[in-house]
């Protein structure tokens with residue numbers, strides 16, 4: 309593993325010869341202000357904060373630093389748009405038409421959006437172009453297709469004198485709080501179904517990665533989505549995030565982030581207006597590799613499950629359990645292949661792993677690696693920072709990890725894999741479930757009976773068999789245990805932005821109705 313961020317390649321990019329292309333050469337940041345009621349504006353306080361490029365630790369732009377007063381203004385705009393504006397009153401197909409237009413504009417700006425996430429979050433530019441940004445426009449088209457199919461049902465009442473039916477109505481003003489690891493996809497996972505449902509919203513992107521959310525707000529505006537429907541307030545968690553979670557005029561908060569902050573949001577919702585809350589939280593997901601597994605495939609999945617997006621993935625398979633019959637051969641292959649997992653600049657098309665998002669995360673990961681060594685785990689490979697500029701860390705693998713160690717229990721959120729051996733199927737299941745989290749799990753085996761049994765025994769919201777990261781917009785995604793409440797994706801997500809109202813009327817004159 310080696311850092312490929314060489315001067316030569318930088319020069320190639322400057323000359324437009326390598327795939328960094330046009331976007332890499334034109335780092336123009338167009339939107340840095342809050343977006344409220346269809347306009348970009350300064351924060352009431354006039355304050356700004358820095359957003360930093362994790363490749364080189366340089367400031368990319370100064371961003372408006374919102375606070376409680378700005379959240380109040382954004383909620384006022386969203387409330388007005390919900391209570392009096394056209395968006396919730398349009399037909400589903402009218403909303404769908406504007407959502408398709410929004411999707412088309414995203415497709416026309418893929419390079420620029422992928423560029424923003426690459427410099428803000430350290431995400432690979434090529435991956436952004438082919439996966440993250442198309443996933444946003446794809447999600448708009450999926451939910452646009454559902455926007456005109458939202459309907460209640462006629463009820464079969466037990467009392468024959470009554471006629472009853474249900475209406476599905478948008479839940480109202482939604483507060484959306486997102487993390488920094490997938491700035492585009494997680495923005496879309498929440499904003500898009502809420503749009504289709506007819507809600508209006510106030511979005512707070514993570515302070516580390518505010519750039520793409522502001523660009524999406526601009527594109528939504530260009531597409532004709534009415535003023536006040538999407539508002540973006542950039543700033544910090546304890547100010548902007550806390551003001552959203554405790555706001556009396558917000559009807560639901562949809563949050564993705566750490567379990568610790570999720571708990572605060574639930575408490576704030578309970579202490580204010582008992583708003584609906586959905587939480588997508590942390591994870592410490594297991595990948596179970598059984599004796600009959602295809603070893604090459606298992607090795608590839610373990611690497612992908614841990615080092616994709618530099619391990620900054622809520623569902624990363626950071627605990628890999630290997631059955632004893634294949635343990636030695638798998639470890640050997642894993643170490644060989646991990647050495648080829650290239651770390652490099654986000655614009656380098658040969659890099660498979662970019663820099664960690666920021667200094668705090670970088671230091672946190674390195675301190676977990678130190679702790680793993682101190683607690684007695686054996687470092688098989690990696691374990692160090694790379695270079696003296698930027699937040700690059702080697703893909704790291706520990707063996708001899710035991711259940712009491714912090715690296716086994718805590719979410720590290722970096723390129724750090726822990727490998728454990730198990731004997732029987734029961735033991736593997738028990739070890740996999742020994743965590744406070746329950747977000748996802750992977751199973752590698754050719755035995756269908758075994759796969760069925762293990763899939764049903766793991767307490768996690770997503771099970772991926774002979775694959776990893778089996779995400780799809782049609783596939784509901786949500787955690788068990790302390791990994792969350794509620795679901796993103798699929799029609800479940802759309803329904804989470806809808807209220808069910810029942811309407812009852814008598815069929816005949818009744819003395820008491």
Ligand code: NAD
Pocket residue numbers: 485486487488489490494512513514515543544545546548549550553564565566567569570572573588589590591621622623719721747787791792
């Ligand atoms: P974080 O919880 O620190 O921050 C997430 C968001 O919450 C940010 O926008 C932040 O500003 C805001 N926030 C912070 N304090 C707040 C407060 N008191 N009130 C309201 N909002 C507040 O998480 P992070 O470091 O940005 O992201 C990493 C975490 O997110 C990891 O735990 C990861 O597992 C989780 N995550 C989960 C999923 C999922 O789908 N389950 C997806 C991605 C990330």
